[in-house]
Amino acid sequence: MDIKVLGTGCVNCKTTIALIDQIAKEKGVTVKLEKVEELRDIIGYGVMSTPGVVVNGKVVHAGGVPSRDKIAQWFTP
Template sequence: MDIKVLGTGCANCKNTIALIEQVAKAQGVSVTLTKVEELREIMGHGVMSTPGVVVNGQVVHAGGVPSREKVEQWLAA
């Protein structure tokens, strides 16, 4: 599963990465986690508020740290 976290390095972006790593480890799901900080690439996904999360090429979240339940749903899909 390919996951990108879109953001410029703010605390919420770092918290989102940590949360995804924790949930993936707890569920035993193998993920490729990429941090995207390039503004053009972030805007290319149509994300205007960060952090944004892209799972397998699909934007699933934008703005604020996602809930643990939301991350669990992404990884279960």
């Protein structure tokens, strides 16, 4: 599973990365977690408020730290 966290490095972005990593490990899901900090790349996804999350090429979240429940849903088939 390929996950990108879009953001310039703010506290919310770091919290989002940590939460995704933690929940993926809890669920036993292998993820490739990437941080995208370049503003033009973030805008390229159509995300105007960060953090944004892209799962397998699809934007699934933008603006604020996603809830644990929301993150867990990304790992449910």
